[in-house]
Amino acid sequence: MPELLQKAYRDQLITWIDRPCHLRLLYKISTDGCSAQKFHQLCDGQGPTVTVLYNTNNTIFGGYLSQKWNSDGGHINDTNAFLFRLQYNGSSNPLKFPVSEAASAGYGNSNYGPTFGSGYDLQTFSAAIKKSEKYFPLNGDFRKIGKSYNLNGQKSSTITNDNLQVTDLEVYRVIDGADQQTHLGEPWRKHMDWSEQKMEDIKENLLAYKPVSETNATAANILLLGQIGAGKSSFFNSVNSIFRGKITSKACSGSFEHSVTTMYRQYKIKDHSSGKFLNFRLCDSRGFEDNFVLDAQDISFILDGNMPDRYQFNPMVPFTSDTPGFIKNSDLGNKIHCVAFVIDGSTVDVIPEKILKQIKSLQIRMNQRGLAQIVLLTKLDKICPYVSDDVTNTFTSSAVCNVVEKVADIMGLPRGHVLPVKNYENEATQIIGVNILLMEALERCLDFADDFMDEQLEKISSEEK
Ligand SMILES: Nc1nc2c(ncn2[C@@H]2O[C@H](COP(=O)(O)OP(=O)(O)OP(=O)(O)O)[C@@H](O)[C@H]2O)c(=O)[nH]1
Ligand SMILES: [Mg+2]
Known part of the structure; x- marks a missing residue:
């Protein structure tokens, strides 16, 4: 499965998560289909995750939860959670927005895709979304963005362009330890010389x-x-x-x-x-x-x-x-x-x-x-x-x-x-x-x-x- 998240953005997220770790793709709407059922099937119980959205303005944003996703219908308490923006209108422009109401950092509902905050700061989608020709018109909600997360002066338009038409959405599992085994392990084909x-x-x-x-x-x-x-x-x-x-x-x-x-x-x-x-x-x-x-x-x-x-x-x-x-x-x-x-x-x-x-x-x-x-x-x-x-x-x-x-x-x-x-x-x-x-x-x-x-x-x- 090709992963969209560039190395520089991975490194940025790892710096914010603030411990040696690496990211492994769990769910990607362009290949797995965009449905709450699929999201929960692939991501529930998997430990800490990063959710990344790529919208049609070429803006990349999302959220991190150090607690696992569930389908229980209740809020997820997480003092380490944050929302973030990595890229804005095609330019690298990383910003981190730490959680301010930890008790409602996430929301695990079987009918919702990844959802952050109370009421909600960022609800990605509910039920299932069909792709139009070029993008997924997500039906989520970010009108309350800033309620449970500290936006440090930013607003929804400068984080999301108020645009939930996304070319992709990926959820990565955060795995402790540096990335040696999963991505760059033993060579699968011999190649000795790059001189x-x-x-x-x-x-x-x-x-x-x-x-x-x-x-x-x-x-x-x-x-x-x-x-x-x-x-x-x-x-x-x-x-x-x-x-x-x-x-x-x-x-x-x-x-x-x-x-x-x-x-x-x-x-x-x-x-x-x-x-x-x-x-x-x-x-x-x-x-x-x-x-x-x-x-x-x-x-x-x-x-x-x-x-x-x-x-x-x-x-x-x-x-x-x-x-x-x-x-x-x-x-x-x-x-x-x-x-x-x-x-x-x-x-x-x-x-x-x-x-x-x-x-x-x-x-x-x-x-x-x-x-x-x-x-x-x-x-x-x-x-x-x-x-x-x-x-x-x-x-x-x-x-x-x-x-x-x-x-x-x-x-x-x-x-x-x-x-x-x-x-x-x-x-x-x-x-x-x-x-x-x-x-x-x-x-x-x-x-x-x-x-x-x-x-x-x-x-x-x-x-x-
Ligand atoms: N990132 C990336 N882009 C590539 C690569 N190879 C081709 N592209 C881009 O893919 C697009 C299509 O490439 P083309 O070489 O025109 O493809 P083609 O097979 O000749 O296509 P047709 O002539 O339309 O049948 C162009 O925008 C290229 O710049 C690659 O290895 N990496
Ligand atoms: Mg050609």
């Missing part, structure tokens, strides 16, 4: 890469496929940035309702220090959408190397052998040699059924061709705050490990085929760890591409005999 030297070594390897020599292929073709917004174009941009020496965005990327990429592109990457092109192509395609599925026949033509670079997808007119540009005498050099499904690691729980079905049917076509598939698991920074802080925590993060396992399961692929990466999206300069993850993923794709070409050569030679 600059290692980065340079992988870069050298990629620069030296050539497809299997017996083929006439001048470059390995890696197809990027996946849901809209998963980070296909950003992956190309990030790899391109590494060899360019600065962050660039040649392929359009962004977040829109429909796929930003509407053209089939076979991108080559130029190493700017040597002026040479690398011997692989990243083939960027249109994203899968709920209402637009890439035609399976189109994908077959891509896999078999019949679709030309810069083909403009047209949902009304399928690509056929009569389409101008159709590559008729495609050979091994034009074919796709490895498929990389690009999956947004922060939304794995909510991939629409229709898209999963499409992926499965595409996988059948790939398996028929003996094409290896890997997963580029993107947006690692949104899965785990420790990884967001520092990507070298990727292979010790239990949150990332869980998502990798889930994706391997969904895709029916070995865990080792799921490669976590973080794309450049907001950075001004390159980061060694980010580059290493991206280039290691590429190396794996090229290994698979070589295997595929070897297989094809064997097949051709056995057919000739």
Whole structure:
């Protein structure tokens, strides 16, 4: 389950709680559903908790109780409780509001979500709330905010924007002791080296890469496929940035309702220090959408190397052998040699059924061709705050490990085929760890591409005999 609470805000809460502890997610409305019943089922009796709300003004606020939640219908007495604001209108702006009427610090009612204060200072919601398109319109109440908590001169509008439309609400359990076991324990995949030297070594390897020599292929073709917004174009941009020496965005990327990429592109990457092109192509395609599925026949033509670079997808007119540009005498050099499904690691729980079905049917076509598939698991920074802080925590993060396992399961692929990466999206300069993850993923794709070409050569030679 991706956790929204950033490391800096966790640290702030831990400072306020004032003892060595760490936070473990118990309940999250975007994945568990927003209902009082679910909240109590997951959080009652769990000891101290922090409740965090993320509203549509980009304000983050909530409350801490050192006593456990219950469904008894009575007030919860807690001298250590506090309400807080962490972020206001998108800017970090932490404030703590200590309890002033400890006897009514919390309220445990089976029909209410997390509720603080008497009458109430902050009631998050009651019964169950359905998500509208983008947010949960919580039906709680904060008109009495300040009755049981000392607001130190603030008011509801400067804490909550008077807005209970939230994109998420999370409840974390507060566990005594520093966080070693739960998030950053034993590595789940071996990764020893995050040094600059290692980065340079992988870069050298990629620069030296050539497809299997017996083929006439001048470059390995890696197809990027996946849901809209998963980070296909950003992956190309990030790899391109590494060899360019600065962050660039040649392929359009962004977040829109429909796929930003509407053209089939076979991108080559130029190493700017040597002026040479690398011997692989990243083939960027249109994203899968709920209402637009890439035609399976189109994908077959891509896999078999019949679709030309810069083909403009047209949902009304399928690509056929009569389409101008159709590559008729495609050979091994034009074919796709490895498929990389690009999956947004922060939304794995909510991939629409229709898209999963499409992926499965595409996988059948790939398996028929003996094409290896890997997963580029993107947006690692949104899965785990420790990884967001520092990507070298990727292979010790239990949150990332869980998502990798889930994706391997969904895709029916070995865990080792799921490669976590973080794309450049907001950075001004390159980061060694980010580059290493991206280039290691590429190396794996090229290994698979070589295997595929070897297989094809064997097949051709056995057919000739
Ligand atoms: N935080 C974060 N954001 C990312 C990452 N990768 C991509 N993004 C963002 O996600 C959004 C979508 O990325 P794109 O690369 O355009 O996705 P795409 O798969 O090419 O999407 P379509 O072309 O629309 O099918 C952009 O706003 C990116 O900045 C990542 O690793 N971390
Ligand atoms: Mg794109």
